[in-house]
Amino acid sequence: MIGEIDIVRHPVNACVPLRHKVVLSVWAKGRGKLHYQWFNYVLKDGKKEVCEVPGATQPNLTIRVTETQNYSCRVNDIYSNCRFTKWSHVLALDIDKSGLPPEWRGEPHIAVHPKPQTLRPGAKLTLRCTAFGVPQPKYQWYRNGTPLRQCTGEMLQVMQAGVQDAGTYLCAVTSVLGESWSDPADVDIQLTRPSIEVTPAAAFTATDKVALLIGNLNYAHHPGLTAPVMDVHELGLLLQQLGFKVLSLLDLTAEQMSAAVHNFTQLLDTGVYGLFYYAGHGFERAGRNYLVPVDAPQPYHTSTCVCVQRVMGKMQEKRTALSVILLDACRKWSKEGGTPSVIQPLRPTGNTVYGYATSEDAEAFEVQDLGKSTGIFTKYLNKHLLLPEKVTHVLERVSEDVDKDLLVKGKQAVEIRHSLKEARSLTDPVHSAGHTRELRLREVSWRHANELPQKKCLKYPCGAEVEVGFSALFSNVLVVFASIKRSQPHVVDCTVALSSAPAMEDIFSGHGRSEDFDSLLFGQFIEPGCTIWLCGLQTLEEPLFIRVDLHYSVHESESVRRCTQSQKLNVGKPLVASCGLRNKTVSPKHHNAQAYNANVSQERNQGPSTVQGFSRKAEGLPHVTVGRNTPEEHDEEDTLNFIHLK
Template identity: 30%
Template sequence: SSCLSSTYAPTSADDLVLALQNSFVRTSELIRWLELVDAIDALLLLKPSEPVAITLHPEPYLQLEAGQESVLRLTCRASSFPPPKYEWYFNGKPLSSQIQAGPVLELFNLTTDHSGTYKCRAWNACGSESFSNDCEVVVTPCRRKLVNKPPTLYATDKVALLISNANYEHDEKLFLTENDVESLAKSLAALNFRILAFKDLGKRDIINAVRTFCHFLQNGTYSLFYYAGHGFKCCGKDYIQSIDCSNECSVEDCVCFQDVIACIKSTPSSFNLIMWDACRDCRETSLDSRTSIVQTDPPHGSLRARRSSVVVFATSPYNSAVEVKGHQNGLFMEHLKRHVGRTVPVHEAIRCTLRDFESHALSDWQIPVVKYDIAGDHSLCDAILDGPGYRGNEILWTFVSTLPPDEEFRVTETGLRLRVTFSCDREVFCNSMLVTASLLPPVPSIHIDLQTLVCDGARAVNLSTAVLRVSSLQTLVSPLRLSVVLRDWESKNVVYLRNLHCGHPLVAAWKLRNSG
């Protein structure tokens, strides 16, 4: 018999099955490999449960003023296995799940009746639970109908577009860009940003993503754009390589980063942080006056660009951006994520990032460049002043953020329940969704087979027989339909069959909205 290396890392469930057929393995190794392929149903049988632990408590005290434009937002985060669920309490009683059942509690149109003690219960399917610290909220009576003198710097909304191009069809695969987007997205979500995170986009997809993003950039909005992937510099401009590009592609196959900057700056947003985390190596290619550079037409007409932006390049012209083997993040994000959530002006957070960069062993190979056209002390932590702009974006937001509802079905004559859950890939991507089927309680003798029935235009890959990743949702052309089949392991007989109608999840609904 053969023995698998301790460094073996399967890339799919099929790889793992083939390897196991010819190997003797320890349970701990099997669990590690199952985690690499996200085989949740198998992990529920093998991996020890982890108790719920609160990792982020809500603020201990908040004082707010009642009014139609006031909003209460509290955040609680927890870790556990199986993954935790959340339930919010007010004065010791659970709030309706229709109000909020996730890690972020949002209450609008506050009155003095909202004063009291709030806390969050985090729990998982194994019965473990933990409560957050209390948050004492005091809502004072409204003393004026209008804010006479709002804070010097505030946002009417905060929106981020994050793009990770990693799995190139004809070029070197990048291993850390998805981690970089995930790290940044979760940091920004804690600051109440709306997150539009995409992975593996083609040229037309990138242009459409920028146009979608710009629809959210209204008067007073804070925007953040971040691209991580392959790129190059040609004739003084930087180019984003789409996922179907090779390293020999021409500028006609790519999206000009300077066009993206111009599109964002042409909106009425009050502050823009625009970041490029890709190589800027010089590319020799033919480019003359007949070449059509991709233009992402601004949705706000001929608005003039204003002094509103900070543009950050992770490396200097004609140099590369570095991925260090064994690191969780690329070199730029490794330093940026330490400062992005600090309550300091953006220029101070960037300055601290550059200072940390200087002490890195590879600092001579990658030198970030920052360009300012704004002098204000805007911070990513600035408060959101609730108003018509925020509420208008809330309507748009439903077209890019809505998942199919989790469902639970009784398996006839068995006493078992089939549970199907939906989540964003890595909890952040709006064009990639994970679907997980599980039995409650788990039954090793019953095999779960989760498959697509209709997935036109999108891509579906089984991470295990009970976990399905549906990606490229931005190109989904018809409602998504799935099936779950339960079979007896020994007889192979079908125990239960359920078809699921999932509609147009996440960003697929935006495409449907625009075509309707």
């Protein structure tokens, strides 16, 4: 029987220079002595035929590669059982191999690096990265440090390049023997002459773009919110289109927020564009803005919240080319009826932009319209974000739209402050010339925080096969999904159930989930019943295990027996779990945001549907005076100069 022989290791694919020596190997197990015969393709009468390789009757086959060829090995025993290995594709490249080390052992070695290019919009973009390797290496292309989906070959092609394709490209070449990175290739998209009203897009460039997005919604001691989920998700997708390395996080405690800000600012450097965005509860005190973590006690206190001005101060210390802070949170003063706060000047380093969703002592609102939850400010921010305009001009467009919105007219007005000395735009291209070392360090750090587990195929004793895949909704939310790829005639009614150890919270389930949650969660998965969402990965202290239970029925003579087989999959510490943000969290209460927030109910002009707005104001602010003679705890370093702010 064929099953008596087991091929433990098949010969690998290889990519080598012409006339290079390659050893192909097969490892098989069976009863008694095994016999081997290697085969390859031979051209006969203009057609390729499978023929025996003369004298190739050992487990190892040594060849001197003179052309691209395929090889397979037949393994048979004395009982007339036989098995064939998978075909091994040996690719012979007639290209320069001068840089190949004399003692090369097959690790990835890049022979052809991608070249910089300057193109007109609509032209074809072609980048090539070719590497030797035994086994044949895999490719992954990156633009501005962000991996490009489905760009996993040695050739990257864009049939009609646009401004969104400009940036710095790198290719990672990997195998089980190691990893190698290509030289960076800058791609310029040369625009035609702009109109008089548009600033030339090529006037300014960034050495890199980095963004930290935080959305807090499930509060332990305060009313919950709904919109931050979609706000952070949609904004993150738009920023990725602009070439930003995006770290998006939901439901962070005070310690986790501070750690995330620290890690974020470590990735900033001279010439980098840095963007910080927050959606959640907030308040203002003594001219400073505070962001409320999910574990903040009642009442709020500055010592248990995150000071925005301190975040900007840390960004400024890195001398970024552009620092942007966008806050979709309330700014109610800590004492009702207090005098307006006095804004102290910020260090005049320039190129600093604040975009506040609302003005001083005012609330910021989120709305739900036909199941769609969004913050009013972020709704219009996402509308204009991709415009190739100066950052402040984009925010002015946002301000105008918010002012026209009947839901919040007279209740919420965007406030913009900046010390922007140059007409920099979020759409400015990335050029890393002279900064390649720093760029690669950021890429390694960013890739580490966004690394997904590899897809796995699990084989069960009953003969069924289940494929387990992974995706990331946010940097601290892992999506695990499973599907049955193969079954057997005697195995019917198969279903798969997933669970994790340790158990991770699912913040998307439960009462009050809006329709846009469902769209976000189920839009990319066919079988939601075979999917789990593991949230709060920053709290992981040990490797994460996924349990995959296969339930199936077996038909017996007079009955049907229900069976279960299980396997565990170790996925390590995926995404942000390995970045040191964890601390012990409190379990948030399950809030329905619609139950307790100020209602702003009005009818839209275009239809009868009712839209309700919910405040993101801070609850339980202590009644203390705004002015003070001595600094509060944790506020000593918050005195920053706001000179030249508009």
